[in-house]
Amino acid sequence: MTDSDQTSGMTRAPAGPGAHPGYLPGFGNDFETEALPDALPQGQNSPQRCNYGLYAEQLSGTAFTAPRGQNERTWCYRIRPSVHHTGRFAAIDLPYWKTAPHVLPGVTSLGQYRWDPIPVPQGDLTWLTGMRTMTTAGDVNIQVGMATHVYLVTASMRDEYFFSADSELLVVPQQGRLRFCTELGIIDVQPQEIAILPRGLVYRVEVLEGPARGFVCENYGQKFDLPDRGPIGANCLANPRDFKTPVAAFEDRDARSRVVIKWCGQFHETWIDHSPLDVVAWHGNYCAYKYDLRTYSPVGAILFDHPDPSIFTVLTAPSGQEGTANIDFVLFRDRWMVAEHSFRPPWYHKNIMSELMGNIHGIYDAKPQGFAPGGISLHNCMLPHGPDREAFDKATTGDLVPHKLAETMSFMFETRFPQHLTKYAAHEAPMQPEYIDVWNRLEKKFDGTPGVK
Ligand SMILES: O=C(O)Cc1cc(O)ccc1O
Numbered sequence: 001m002t003d004s005d006q007t008s009g010m011t012r013a014p015a016g017p018g019a020h021p022g023y024l025p026g027f028g029n030d031f032e033t034e035a036l037p038d039a040l041p042q043g044q045n046s047p048q049r050c051n052y053g054l055y056a057e058q059l060s061g062t063a064f065t066a067p068r069g070q071n072e073r074t075w076c077y078r079i080r081p082s083v084h085h086t087g088r089f090a091a092i093d094l095p096y097w098k099t100a101p102h103v104l105p106g107v108t109s110l111g112q113y114r115w116d117p118i119p120v121p122q123g124d125l126t127w128l129t130g131m132r133t134m135t136t137a138g139d140v141n142i143q144v145g146m147a148t149h150v151y152l153v154t155a156s157m158r159d160e161y162f163f164s165a166d167s168e169l170l171v172v173p174q175q176g177r178l179r180f181c182t183e184l185g186i187i188d189v190q191p192q193e194i195a196i197l198p199r200g201l202v203y204r205v206e207v208l209e210g211p212a213r214g215f216v217c218e219n220y221g222q223k224f225d226l227p228d229r230g231p232i233g234a235n236c237l238a239n240p241r242d243f244k245t246p247v248a249a250f251e252d253r254d255a256r257s258r259v260v261i262k263w264c265g266q267f268h269e270t271w272i273d274h275s276p277l278d279v280v281a282w283h284g285n286y287c288a289y290k291y292d293l294r295t296y297s298p299v300g301a302i303l304f305d306h307p308d309p310s311i312f313t314v315l316t317a318p319s320g321q322e323g324t325a326n327i328d329f330v331l332f333r334d335r336w337m338v339a340e341h342s343f344r345p346p347w348y349h350k351n352i353m354s355e356l357m358g359n360i361h362g363i364y365d366a367k368p369q370g371f372a373p374g375g376i377s378l379h380n381c382m383l384p385h386g387p388d389r390e391a392f393d394k395a396t397t398g399d400l401v402p403h404k405l406a407e408t409m410s411f412m413f414e415t416r417f418p419q420h421l422t423k424y425a426a427h428e429a430p431m432q433p434e435y436i437d438v439w440n441r442l443e444k445k446f447d448g449t450p451g452v453k
C-alpha cells in the first residue's frame with residue numbers, strides 16, 4: 001500500500017513516498033472512519049447487505065461482557081471475511097522470539113544486568129526474523145505477564161503479514177523509521193514516538209528508514225490504559241488527544257501472501273492469495289494507535305525530594321490487583337530539576353517490581369556512563385540498584401540551582417513479575433560483564449562521628 005511495492009489492484013492509502021492518510025485524535029474513543037464514501041453503515045452494525053458488497057465482521061478485544069469502561073470491540077467492513085485470510089496452519093520456527101513461561105536451567109536471571117546497544121546485523125531481517133527476546137515474565141497461557149524484545153529490522157515484509165493472538169505490542173523505536181500497515185490503517189513511527197498494536201490485529205511492517213532498531217513490550221495481559229491521575233487532576237502526563245489512531249486504508253490486491261500467527265508462544269504460517277488488509281471502513285474502540293513521547297507533560301518535585309517513578313507513567317496495563325501493574329510504561333524525558341536540599345537523582349532501592357530500562361537517546365541521570373542510547377538494563381525483582389559513583393558525587397556536591405535535564409529520553413517496562421533472561425540475552429547480546437562494578441566505588445563514609453560527610 002505504500003510507495004513502492006504495489007503491483008496490482010486498488011489501494012486507498014498514501015499518494016506518494018512518505019505521505020500518510022492521517023490520524024484521528026483521542027485515547028479509547030469510539031472512532032469511525034471510511035476509505036470509500038458510505039462504506040460505513042449508519043445506525044446499525046449488520047445490515048442485510050453492506051454497501052460495496054463488503055462483509056461486516058466484529059473484532060472483540062475484550063470479553064463481550066467486560067465492564068463498559070473496559071469493553072473494546074471494532075466493527076470492520078471488509079472485502080473478504082477474515083476466514084479467507086487464513087488457511088491450513090503449518091508450524092514454523094522463529095528461534096529468537098520467546099514466550100513465557102521460559103525459565104531456562106543454566107541461565108541466571110538473578111542479578112543486575114546491562115547491555116550495550118545491540119548492533120544491527122548485516123543482511124535482511126524483518127519484523128519477524130529480527131525480533132530478539134531479552135526477557136519473559138508470567139505465563140502466556142493464562143494471559144498474564146509480558147516479554148521484552150529488541151527489534152533489529154533492515155527489510156520490509158513483502159506479501160507477508162502477522163498477527164499475535166498472544167499479546168498487545170508496545171513498540172518503542174530507537175533508530176530508523178517504520179510503517180505499520182494494519183487492517184485498520186497505517187501508522188508511521190520514529191524515535192521519540194511509540195506505537196501500540198492490539199492483540200489479533202493483522203499487519204505488515206515496512207522499513208521507511210533503516211536500519212531500524214527499537215524495543216518492544218509484549219503484553220500478554222489486560223490492555224494498556226491511561227493511568228488514573230489522582231490529585232494531579234484532569235491534565236498533564238499523557239493527554240488523551242495526543243494519541244493518534246489511523247484512518248481506514250485498505251488494499252484490494254491479489255498476490256500470494258504468507259500470514260504468520262503467534263499463538264500460545266508458537267508460530268504458524270498459512271498461505272492465501274490476496275492481501276488481508278482489506279478493511280474499507282470501521283468503527284469502534286479496539287484499534288492501533290501511536291503517541292509522540294514529546295507531548296508527555298511530566299509532573300514532579302517542585303520543592304524537595306524525589307517522587308516514585310510512577311509519576312512518569314505513560315501507560316499502565318493492569319494485572320487485576322489494583323495499583324500493581326502487569327506492566328507500567330514509564331518515561332524519563334527532559335525536564336527541570338529544582339528540588340532544594342535533596343538528592344535529586346533516583347534513590348537507591350530494592351523493588352518488588354522488575355525494571356527493564358532502555359535508552360532512546362541522551363544521558364540518563366543515574367547512569368551517566370555505560371547506559372548508551374540503544375542500551376538496556378535490568379534490575380530484577382528485589383535486586384538493589386541506584387546511581388553510580390559519578391552520579392552520586394555530582395548529586396551530593398553540586399549546587400542545587402534549577403537545572404534542566406536536557407537531551408535525555410529513557411524508559412522503563414516495569415512488571416510485577418520477575419523477568420527471566422533468554423539464552424540470547426545471557427549469551428549472545430552484548431552484556432556488560434562489569435556492570436555490577438559501577439557501585440563498587442561507593443566507599444563507606446561512616447566513621448561514627450556526626451556531620452555531613
Ligand atoms: O533508575 C531506575 O532504577 C528507575 C527509577 C527512577 C526513579 O526516578 C526512581 C526509581 C527508579 O527505580
Ligand SMILES: [Fe+2]
Pocket residue numbers: 349351355379385
Ligand atoms: Fe529502579
